[in-house]
Amino acid sequence: xxxxxxxxxxxxxxxxxxxxxxxxxxxxxxxxxxxxxxxxxxxxxxxxxxxxxxxxxxxxxxxxxxxxxxxxxxxxxxxxxxxxxxxxxxxxxxxxxxxxxxxxxxxxxxxxxxxxxxxxxxxxxxxxxxxxxxxxxxxxxxxxxxxxxxxxxxxxxxxxxxxxxxxxxxxxxxxxxxxxxxxxxxxxxxxxxxxxxxxxxxxxxxxxxxxxxxxxxxxxxxxxxxxxxxxxxxxxxxxxxxxxxxxxxxxx
Amino acid sequence: xxxxxxxxxxxxxxxxxxxxxxxxxxxxxxxxxxxxxxxxxxxxxxxxxxxxxxxxxxxxxxxxxxxxxxxxxxxxxxxxxxxxxxxxxxxxxxxxxxxxxxxxxxxxxxxxxxxxxxxxxxxxxxxxxxxxxxxxxxxxxxxxxxxxxxxxxxxxxxxxxxxxxxxxxxxxxxxxxxxxxxxxxxxxxxxxxxxxxxxxxxxxxxxxxxxxxxxxxxxxxxxxxxxxxxxxxxxxxxxxxxxxxxxxxxxxxxxxxxxxxxxxxx
Numbered sequence: 001x002x003x004x005x006x007x008x009x010x011x012x013x014x015x016x017x018x019x020x021x022x023x024x025x026x027x028x029x030x031x032x033x034x035x036x037x038x039x040x041x042x043x044x045x046x047x048x049x050x051x052x053x054x055x056x057x058x059x060x061x062x063x064x065x066x067x068x069x070x071x072x073x074x075x076x077x078x079x080x081x082x083x084x085x086x087x088x089x090x091x092x093x094x095x096x097x098x099x100x101x102x103x104x105x106x107x108x109x110x111x112x113x114x115x116x117x118x119x120x121x122x123x124x125x126x127x128x129x130x131x132x133x134x135x136x137x138x139x140x141x142x143x144x145x146x147x148x149x150x151x152x153x154x155x156x157x158x159x160x161x162x163x164x165x166x167x168x169x170x171x172x173x174x175x176x177x178x179x180x181x182x183x184x185x186x187x188x189x190x191x192x193x194x195x196x197x198x199x200x201x202x203x204x205x206x207x208x209x210x211x212x213x214x215x216x217x218x219x220x221x222x223x224x225x226x227x228x229x230x231x232x233x234x235x236x237x238x239x240x241x242x243x244x245x246x247x248x249x250x251x252x
Numbered sequence: 253x254x255x256x257x258x259x260x261x262x263x264x265x266x267x268x269x270x271x272x273x274x275x276x277x278x279x280x281x282x283x284x285x286x287x288x289x290x291x292x293x294x295x296x297x298x299x300x301x302x303x304x305x306x307x308x309x310x311x312x313x314x315x316x317x318x319x320x321x322x323x324x325x326x327x328x329x330x331x332x333x334x335x336x337x338x339x340x341x342x343x344x345x346x347x348x349x350x351x352x353x354x355x356x357x358x359x360x361x362x363x364x365x366x367x368x369x370x371x372x373x374x375x376x377x378x379x380x381x382x383x384x385x386x387x388x389x390x391x392x393x394x395x396x397x398x399x400x401x402x403x404x405x406x407x408x409x410x411x412x413x414x415x416x417x418x419x420x421x422x423x424x425x426x427x428x429x430x431x432x433x434x435x436x437x438x439x440x441x442x443x444x445x446x447x448x449x450x451x452x453x454x455x456x457x458x459x460x461x462x463x464x465x466x467x468x469x470x471x472x473x474x475x476x477x478x479x480x481x482x483x484x485x486x487x488x489x490x491x492x493x494x495x496x497x498x499x500x501x502x503x504x505x506x507x508x509x510x511x512x513x514x515x516x517x518x
Contacts, residue, residue, distance in 0.1 A: 012467065
């Protein structure tokens with residue numbers, strides 16, 4: 001009996017000794033956005049008791065993958081409601097996986113929205129457009145939540161910029177998010193260029209766009225792509241830039 | 253161990269064939285998740301099952317009496333047993349990692365050659381960017397510390413199982429206790445968070461949470477692979493701290509096992 005007591009006491013003392021270290025490591029995890037999952041009753045309702053226990057027991061990514069595969073199958077069957085539900089679960093379980101946020105947004109804003117517009121069971125165009133807009137919004141919502149969970153990575157900013165550009169025709173926001181993507185480490189080389197392209201399509205911001213495009217043009221041969229030259233030429237005319245200050249390249 | 257590795261290989265190959273219908277990023281992400289997830293499950297399982305049988309098996313075969321009749325200190329006996337299991341775990345982790353990297357490399361080469369074929373007419377910089385994206389989403393050097401932490405977690409579990417087996421009467425009892433410890437260990441972080449919150453609960457609940465926090469290891473700290481696969485970089489300091497904590501745990505549980513086994517009547 002005495003020995004049991006000593007062992008329990010030893011365990012408790014060891015527990016108190018390691019507590020500050022474990023707390024420090026857990027704090028470092030939070031700072032690095034590790035395991036940024038809220039294990040609450042909402043998640044338990046979403047993934048079921050078994051999935052919840054599995055996720056809590058260190059098999060979070062495995063559960064997320066199983067759900068991702070299910071979402072893929074649901075997409076093949078064009079069951080959009082199920083795709084949405086499953087991707088909400090997947091992104092809740094693996095909030096640091098950029099791919100899941102991007103795929104979820106793509107399914108909603110591109111695939112489901114296109115399917116809604118071609119929905120033969122809905123004869124009214126207004127309702128089809130409404131459904132399409134709702135799917136755009138769902139895609140945007142995925143990307144915005146993904147950015148909140150991964151503020152340091154450029155991919156989701158870029159995806160949101162593309163969504164603004166291609167689905168909302170909102171060049172102002174597209175330029176803003178391409179710009180934010182370009183400011184993050186590991187951003188693709190074209191993000192800065194795309195931000196300037198989008199800015200050139202914004203009314204009243206032509207001068208700013210011209211300055212940015214010209215700076216890119218001056219950066220070197222690699223940036224002098226046909227689209228950049230074409231946009232610069234258009235802006236030179238629009239802003240009535242003096243002939244001696246215009247670029248010498250022919251219009252591609 | 254053979255069956256564990258065989259199962260792991262089948263899982264990897266089956267998964268890699270099935271995933272061929274995904275995009276390469278999706279395929280690599282799922283392949284890495286499944287490989288590292290199953291590596292974590294299998295090594296944890298192997299650590300518990302292999303260690304739980306050590307002392308009961310020796311008692312049943314009566315080999316323990318022969319060994320301890322010689323001038324072998326009981327601590328050395330336990331240390332030898334644990335070292336054997338740690339070696340077995342290291343071997344299984346190496347084999348599983350090798351298999352995983354082979355499958356990952358084969359898939360990467362397939363995707364690379366397919367991309368080269370499709371983009372043969374593209375400008376060289378575009379081609380280089382595409383190939384770079386494929387390589388970046390396949391092998392990542394951060395996978396290595398993730399695998400190392402899987403091993404550390406298995407070592408911790410093996411030492412804890414050895415401790416439980418010193419007072420358990422059967423291997424089955426040890427295994428069942430360890431299954432519970434495994435689940436509680438993963439919930440420990442949640443218990444600690446609630447315990448340390450100033451106004452979280454009544455004193456009975458707080459006492460219970462303190463009991464869980466102090467007595468059980470925090471296994472959630474060793475689950476780094478989920479985030480590594482998602483692209484998070486593990487700082488060296490964090491890796492060293494986590495690994496040191498794991499070995500510290502293992503050492504402490506070995507000492508506890510010895511303190512129980514020291515005067516145990518056999």
